[in-house]
Structures are given as C-alpha cells and as structure tokens.
Amino acid sequence: MAILTTREVKGVGFTIPRPDGADKVTGHTRYVADLNPPGLLHAKLLRSPHAHARIVRIDTSLAKALPGVRAVLTAADIPELHPNAKTRAHAIMAIDRVVFAGQPVAAVAADELAIAQEALDLIGVEYELLPVAVDALQSMQPGAPPVADAGTEADTSEALAHSGVAATESQDDSKAVNVAQQTRLSRGDVAAGFAESDVVIEHTYRIPMVHQGYIETHSVLAEWDSAGGLTIWTSTQGSFNTRSEVADVLGLPETRIKVVPMECGGGFGAKIRALCEPIAALLARATRRPVRYVMTRREELAAGMPAPRVVMRVKSGVKRDGTLMAIEAETILDSGAFAGAVLTLNGIFLASLYRWPSFEVRGVEVLTHKPSIAAYRAPTAPHTVFAIDSQMDRLARALGLDPAEYRLRHLIDEGDPMANGQPWQKNGARACLERMIEHPLWTGRAEWAASGGRDGRGLRGTGLAVGGWIPGIQPCSATIKLNPDGTLNVVTGQVDIAGTNVGLAQIAATAYGVDFEQVSIVTADTDSAPLAGLSAGSKVTYTMGAAVMAAARDAREQTFKIAADDLEAAPEDLEIVDGRVVVRGVPERSLSLADIGKKTNAFMSNVPPVLGVGSLGFSQQAPAFAAQLARIEVDPDTGLVVLHDFVAVQDVGKAINPLGIEGQMQGGAVQSLGIALTEELQFDDDGRLMNPSLLDYRKLTAADVPDIETIMVEVPAPAGPFGARGVGEPPIVPAPAAVANAIEDATGVRITELPLTPERVALALLARPSEDGLSA
Amino acid sequence: MPRMILACTVNDEPVEALIQPYQTLLDVLRDTIGLTGTKEGCGTGDCGACTVHLDGQPVCSCLVLAMQARGRAVRTIEGLAEGDALHPLQDAFVRFGAAQCGFCIPGVLMSAAALLAENPSPTEEEIRYGIAGNLCRCTGYTKMVDAISEVAGAAGGKA
Ligand code: FES
Ligand code: FES
Numbered sequence A: 001m002a003i004l005t006t007r008e009v010k011g012v013g014f015t016i017p018r019p020d021g022a023d024k025v026t027g028h029t030r031y032v033a034d035l036n037p038p039g040l041l042h043a044k045l046l047r048s049p050h051a052h053a054r055i056v057r058i059d060t061s062l063a064k065a066l067p068g069v070r071a072v073l074t075a076a077d078i079p080e081l082h083p084n085a086k087t088r089a090h091a092i093m094a095i096d097r098v099v100f101a102g103q104p105v106a107a108v109a110a111d112e113l114a115i116a117q118e119a120l121d122l123i124g125v126e127y128e129l130l131p132v133a134v135d136a137l138q139s140m141q142p143g144a145p146p147v148a149d150a151g152t153e154a155d156t157s158e159a160l161a162h163s164g165v166a167a168t169e170s171q172d173d174s175k176a177v178n179v180a181q182q183t184r185l186s187r188g189d190v191a192a193g194f195a196e197s198d199v200v201i202e203h204t205y206r207i208p209m210v211h212q213g214y215i216e217t218h219s220v221l222a223e224w225d226s227a228g229g230l231t232i233w234t235s236t237q238g239s240f241n242t243r244s245e246v247a248d249v250l251g252l253p254e255t256r257i258k259v260v261p262m263e264c265g266g267g268f269g270a271k272i273r274a275l276c277e278p279i280a281a282l283l284a285r286a287t288r289r290p291v292r293y294v295m296t297r298r299e300e301l302a303a304g305m306p307a308p309r310v311v312m313r314v315k316s317g318v319k320r321d322g323t324l325m326a327i328e329a330e331t332i333l334d335s336g337a338f339a340g341a342v343l344t345l346n347g348i349f350l351a352s353l354y355r356w357p358s359f360e361v362r363g364v365e366v367l368t369h370k371p372s373i374a375a376y377r378a379p380t381a382p383h384t385v386f387a388i389d390s391q392m393d394r395l396a397r398a399l400g401l402d403p404a405e406y407r408l409r410h411l412i413d414e415g416d417p418m419a420n421g422q423p424w425q426k427n428g429a430r431a432c433l434e435r436m437i438e439h440p441l442w443t444g445r446a447e448w449a450a451s452g453g454r455d456g457r458g459l460r461g462t463g464l465a466v467g468g469w470i471p472g473i474q475p476c477s478a479t480i481k482l483n484p485d486g487t488l489n490v491v492t493g494q495v496d497i498a499g500t501n502v503g504l505a506q507i508a509a510t511a512y513g514v515d516f517e518q519v520s521i522v523t524a525d526t527d528s529a530p531l532a533g534l535s536a537g538s539k540v541t542y543t544m545g546a547a548v549m550a551a552a553r554d555a556r557e558q559t560f561k562i563a564a565d566d567l568e569a570a571p572e573d574l575e576i577v578d579g580r581v582v583v584r585g586v587p588e589r590s591l592s593l594a595d596i597g598k599k600t601n602a603f604m605s606n607v608p609p610v611l612g613v614g615s616l617g618f619s620q621q622a623p624a625f626a627a628q629l630a631r632i633e634v635d636p637d638t639g640l641v642v643l644h645d646f647v648a649v650q651d652v653g654k655a656i657n658p659l660g661i662e663g664q665m666q667g668g669a670v671q672s673l674g675i676a677l678t679e680e681l682q683f684d685d686d687g688r689l690m691n692p693s694l695l696d697y698r699k700l701t702a703a704d705v706p707d708i709e710t711i712m713v714e715v716p717a718p719a720g721p722f723g724a725r726g727v728g729e730p731p732i733v734p735a736p737a738a739v740a741n742a743i744e745d746a747t748g749v750r751i752t753e754l755p756l757t758p759e760r761v762a763l764a765l766l767a768r769p770s771e772d773g774l775s776a
Numbered sequence B: 001m002p003r004m005i006l007a008c009t010v011n012d013e014p015v016e017a018l019i020q021p022y023q024t025l026l027d028v029l030r031d032t033i034g035l036t037g038t039k040e041g042c043g044t045g046d047c048g049a050c051t052v053h054l055d056g057q058p059v060c061s062c063l064v065l066a067m068q069a070r071g072r073a074v075r076t077i078e079g080l081a082e083g084d085a086l087h088p089l090q091d092a093f094v095r096f097g098a099a100q101c102g103f104c105i106p107g108v109l110m111s112a113a114a115l116l117a118e119n120p121s122p123t124e125e126e127i128r129y130g131i132a133g134n135l136c137r138c139t140g141y142t143k144m145v146d147a148i149s150e151v152a153g154a155a156g157g158k159a
Helices: A021-026 A061-065 A113-122 A157-162 A190-195 A239-250 A277-287 A297-303 A344-352 A381-399 A403-410 A429-437 A445-450 A500-512 A540-567 A593-599 A658-677 A735-747 A758-766 B025-032 B088-096 B105-118 B124-130 B142-155
Strands: A041-047 A053-059 A069-074 A104-110 A124-129 A179-187 A199-207 A219-224 A230-234 A257-261 A291-294 A309-318 A324-334 A358-366 A459-469 A476-482 A488-492 A519-523 A574-577 A580-583 A586-592 A611-616 A624-634 A641-651 A708-713 B004-010 B013-019 B051-054 B057-060 B073-075
Touching (some): A021 B088, A021 B105, A041 A113, A041 A277, A041 A297, A053 A104, A061 A069, A069 A113, A104 A113, A179 A344, A190 A358, A219 A277, A230 A239, A239 A257, A239 A277, A309 A344, A324 A381, A344 A381, A403 A459, A429 A624, A429 A708, A445 A459, A476 A500, A476 A593, A488 A540, A500 A519, A500 A540, A540 A611, A580 A593, A586 A593, A624 A658, A624 A735, A641 A658, A641 A735, A658 B142, A735 A758, B025 B051, B051 B105, B057 B105, B105 B142
Parallel strands (some): A230 A257, A324 A358, A488 A519, A641 A708, B004 B073
Antiparallel strands (some): A041 A104, A053 A124, A069 A104, A179 A358, A219 A230, A309 A324, A476 A611, A624 A641, B051 B057, B051 B073
16 A cells, blocks of 8 residues: 655664663663562462372461461462363462462462462472373373363464464364364375375474573562452563453453553563463452562473473475475374464464475374463474474485475465465565575585584584464554644554564654654553554564554544645645645645644644544464574584574565564574574473473573574565564574574484484484485 | 661662561662662573672672672662763663563673673673673574674774
C-alpha cells in the first residue's frame, strides 16, 4: 500500500538506538524485583524433591508459628485448585501427588526472605515414593507410571500462540497412558519412493531439554485493594494473556485484575504462561499485603518451563542424480509433566522444507516426570532443522554434490505445498541461501579446510544451514493522539521484549509524516491499553506494526480534516512538511501540527481531538527464514570445537530498524550456538536435575563466540507493515545444523546428538571411521 | 542474630546501615540502601549481573558479605556516570544498541569499566575475556564488544 508522505521523514528504515537505552545503562530501568512497596512480603515455595510421589501429609504448624511468617498455604487452602489441571498455570500446587521434582507443595509469605526460607525448612512433608517415568521412550509404553491424571488433555493454546498452521490430521485414538498428542502428515507412496531410491540415509537425532536462559528469573508482585481488585506487576510476554490466565485460574472476572507489565528481563517464550502470578495473588490475598515472588536460578533451571527433549528418526531416499524421492520420520517430543508442544510445525519442516514428493511424518508428544515445557524462540525449530538440514548435508556428501547447491535445488519456494496442504507463502528462504553461497567464507571453504590439520592447527571446516519459522498472528489494537505541542503519543498494550517499541514509533512516524523524535510510545497496563496479543511468535512488528500504521494514518486523516477547514483546501491537497500541514504547492498556506493540537484542546473550542485508532485482525502469516554459516576448528585430541567466524543471513522483509534487527540476529545466533555446543538440562534416573546452576548449565560467554556478522535480505511480506516480517525467531534455528555440518566438513564425522560437547566430539572421532548409515 | 552497623562509601557517599551479618552486599545495596540498579541473576557467582566495584576491583556482590565492605569504597552502576553525563562506556552502549532487555547490562558495564581501568587498550580477545564472567542472553555480545572497543580505541591506542 502506498504511503501518502510526500517527503522522506526519519522513520522506517533508519538505524535508531532504543530510547530506553539510557535508563538501561544507568540502572534506572525498573524490573519487578526492584519494586519495594510499603508492607512488602517475600514469598518462597517449598518444592518436591521427588519426581513422582504421593503426598501423605503436610505439617505446616511449625512454619506458621515462626515469627515473621504471615501465611503458609498448601493445596488444602486453595479452593480454586482442581484435579486434572488444564495447564501448568492451573496446577498452582500439587494436590495429593507430585509429578516432577520441583513441583510446589507449599508456599510461604514472610517479612523477610530469610524468614520465608527458614519457614520452608520447618514444613514437614511425608511422601510415598512412586515409580518414575523419566525417559519418553519408556514413558509411552503401556504400563508406564502415569504422569497426568486420567483425562488430562493436551493443551495446544501455546502452540496456537506461536503458529496458526493447522495439521491436516490429528490423531486422538489409541492414546497410550502418557501420550498427550499424536500427529501424522503424509502424501504419496512412501514405500515406492524408497524402493526407487538409489541412496537411503537414516539417522536418529537427539536434542536434550534446554532452558531459555533469560537472566531475570520469573518475578511477580501482587496486591489486592480493599474493593477486591487485584493488581499484578509482572515480567511477562503478554499482559492481557496473563490477565486472562489468572482470571481463569482464580475464577475472577478480568475487570477485577490489572496487570502491569514491567520491563521483561528476557522471556524467549518462557514468560507467556502465568507460572508464578496465581500463587503470588493467593499469598497476597491471605495476608492482605503486597507479596513479591522471585524465582531463584536453581528453581528456574529445575522447575521452570524449558524446551522439550526431542528425538527424531529420519529416513530419506534420493536418486543417484539427487532427485528427492521419499522421507519418513518419527518424532518423539518429551514435554515433561504437562502437555503443550508445537508438534505440527515439526512435521511441516521435516516433510516440506524441501520438496519431497512423498512423505510420512509422525509425531508423538509424551509426558514424563520432569518439569513441563514452554515455548523457546521458534519452539522445536532448531531441533527440526538440525535433523532435516543434517540429512540434506549427508545426502549431498553421499552423492558427491555441493551441499549448498543441493539444498538450493530442492528448497521450497512460494506456492509449493506445505505438508499440511496449504501453500508456502512468499518467503526469502532461497534468497537467504543464495546470499550465503556468495559469502567469501563459503567460497573460501576449501582453503580453510586445507589450512587445518597441520602446523599445530586443529581440523578446520565450514558448515551452513538454512531454516526458519512461520510466525504467528493475533488481533491487536493501538491508539495515537496528537498533543497540543504537535507531538504524537502511541499507546499499546504490547510488551516490548525485543526493542519493538522503537520500531513501532518509526512506523507511526512514517505513516503519519513526521520524524520519529516527534513520536513517543508507551506500553500501558491492562486497564489503560487497548487489547494486544502476546509478544511472541515473531509477530509484534508484523501485527502491532500494522495496527500502529493504521492508527497513524487515521490520525493523519483527522489532522487533515481539521486543517482543511482552516486552510480552505481539500484534504487531498494537503501534505505534512517539517511539522506543518501545507497546501501542496502553496507553502505559505500552512498550519503547524502544534496549532492543530492546540485547537483540539482549547477551552470552548469545537474541534475534536485527533485520536487515531488501529484495530486489526490478521489471516495471513509470513514465513521467515535465515541461513547461518559457521567456520570452526576442532581439536582432534580434546574434541573442543572453536568457532572462528559466524555469519547470519536473514530475510527481514523490510528492515524497520536495522540496529534492532542486528541485535535480534546476533542474540538469536548465540542462543542457537548454545543449543549446538554446550546446553543441556541433565536429569538422573530418578528425574532430578543434576546441573541446577549456571556453572553446570553452561551458556556461552563473550569469550566463547566470535563477532556475529549480519546480512539482511528483504523479500517483502505482502501483508507486513512496509513489507516487514517477523525477525525474532529465525535466528535461533540454523546454527546447530550448521555447526554439525562444519564438524563433518572438518573431521568426516557426523554427530547426530546435541550438544556437541568436547567429550561427544572426541568420542565420535575415536570411533572413526564411523558407520555412515548408507545403504544401496 | 544481632544486627551490625556497616559503614562504607557507596558511589563516593558515606553510608551507614544497620544490617544482618549474613546479608550479602547485593542484598544490602538493593534492599537496605535502595540502589536497585545492581541485579541478581543467580545469587551464586555464575552470571555477573551483580558485579560492582569494591575498592576499584570488580566483584560479584552476591558472593560478598556486606560486612566485608566495612570501611571500603563500593561503586555501583548508579555511580558510574560522572555528574549528568553518561560514562563513555554507557554512552557507547546506548549508541551501539548494546542493551536489549538490559538485565545483564549494569554488570557488564561494571566489568568493562574495571577492565579499561586496568588495561586501557585491550585487544578484542582481552575484552571478550574481560566480560566473560557476565552472561547475556539477548545480544550475542557483538555490540557490547564493539562498544567497549570504541571506547578503548578513543582512550588509548586502538587495539
Ligand atoms: S547474581 Fe551474582 S553472579 Fe549472578
Ligand atoms: S541484554 Fe538481556 S541479558 Fe543482556
């Protein structure tokens, strides 16, 4: 759609530092844990040390008697609790059975944190241990110890939040005891496809549970007023979603709850669900005091909402000339103790990122006695692309073909059918790969490989991978008002977790016709803001950007209408130049935006205020892709993989604010590299987390990674504001595959299990020459 | 336990506080003195979000008992700027877009300031090791390293 500005304003496309930067570098930005209202109480939760146990009795009398303790709650004190909790948020506290180690069994509010901690030690809980199902393969067998209560259904609301892509088939029959969800996507004659294949490769890929790793742990502060209204200050990715969930869990009307979204110190998908809000609200109700609950890092790792463990067996067959014939795959997704995985997109990317003429992919979501999962930035896409991209790399090598050219030959394009029958929308998958193939680090890969393995150097290799995501959509609304001084205020309820507010201000500036400095933007609470969706699924700029754009154009029209009367001109003949509405071609006939703003606010004036409204629903999703390249060196003795260079190419549709997008691309790439190289939640046979600290759960540091080079390509999204697409999720997708491909390039060894730790790489090198999985 | 009096300077101002002997410097800064710019990301010395300077040296304030600061000089993120002007590192972090969610940023800046005080012209590798004790989950570190490099280049020879 054409934009009516007649001159270039400082808006869309400009590199602009975030306006909240100064507060962030001076320590002035306020997060939940920084709030300290009078009368504040501190909460602590007693968590089960056992992964599966019956609660025989809980004795809180000693804890209640401790001076400074204001409330001790167990399930018996919470009438809102129901067996068969719909979601993890509804399972505020274990009722009579704990289903993962770390599940809350009691809660304390006290004057000081140290007193609350002491009170936990005084609570006596008698458990009767039950057999555990820790591994998904065992848990899905008949007769396995049950995780959910009978009748618990899969919760797909989170999956829908991330992507509205529907499966063509969802199987509900034949549910084994801990099977929460099954999907199957198929097309064509797979058996015939394999029979006609010259080369068939089959591998099983394993990716452990990983944690989203935000540095601010889950934090919430709750307080009730004397009229029964509840206010929640929280670190959330969606204040309206939090309000709805808390209302549902506590059985309150939404109007009685006000959610104030505080600065979110990282979410990445884990701060969608109301994990801590309900218990904080209940403690605040019991004590009639403000109650703050901040999870410890240990609690985060042991009882947060990590990404699922995923096991994928993938078999693919091709002709000697490289023609794709058939793919068959089975995915087992371990969701921990509550269901809610995005299973369909796993099948879609396995079966239809490349043009397989026949496929059959099945997926199973299995419950185990482990912490339940949540989204993690493009949920399971890094896992899926690790499998399918590794397969493509292996096939190309087996056929003696250039691995990048081979991908490009078979990668989807606009209009190709997805595995669910819907067509792929316009996207930049091919553009990203084409751009990457030209990069000197790719064209120079032979020299890099040849320089390794001598003069004391390790083995050197280069790998690339391509992957992406189908970002979500959700209705949303925004308002924009013209102030008496001619500036503009945008109000939304959209939590800014990724620097999106500056981009929204840029969109408003360009759509209205002023420089971005004239626009301020505020994220208001749920009482004051128009409805907004989650800040998740790479959709803030795509959806809220469009709403802000609509609001700004509405405001511009209203402004012109007011000016037209005054200037005795038709609105169509007006334009905005340097903060003035001008009759086109007659510069002396003009009115400043401040004059117009003042007219709308003057005592006895009859000019209505300018209030632009944008309120939109969406139906079209815009796939978003990235290609990444890793240039590495492997120490053949220790197995250590050193990253020398890393390049990220991404289709952003239209770069609204390149600076912010670079930050997304770089941050996502390093998270992706963490999945590739170091991160793993390790559980013992009893279902207890063995590495509940950031010393043992290893995230990458500045010393572990090189500069992340960023290259943007722009394939406009037809329905995106100014052509923009979602940018948050794609950058976390390709790196695990890219690094595994680079390791094979360097060493000849293919590793199909993450993370690619020194031990795993060294052991794989020892086992060389490996079973290569080739047949025919 | 009987409370104790902690006397020290925080950001060049003398401070006296009545505290529990088991309280960490982090908790006293945040809860007793009200300087909430210093963050807690782990409480166990693994993330660096709580980094402050104790007599000029960077420390994880979650691992320091507040009483260990008795008679010493504490500097926090609130005391990094001189007067109204941002510290050059703060200014560079803003311009480079090095802060995303911002939660790690006070700690990263305190580590970077300590690094430059000791080594005004660090190489990129020295910068990366200098902030390796600070975990950031949002940025991938590239823009932070670039921002620190620019300040180091302006202060001394470009590495
Ligand atoms: S809070 Fe001190 S190192 Fe993490
Ligand atoms: S900016 Fe979010 S953790 Fe560093």
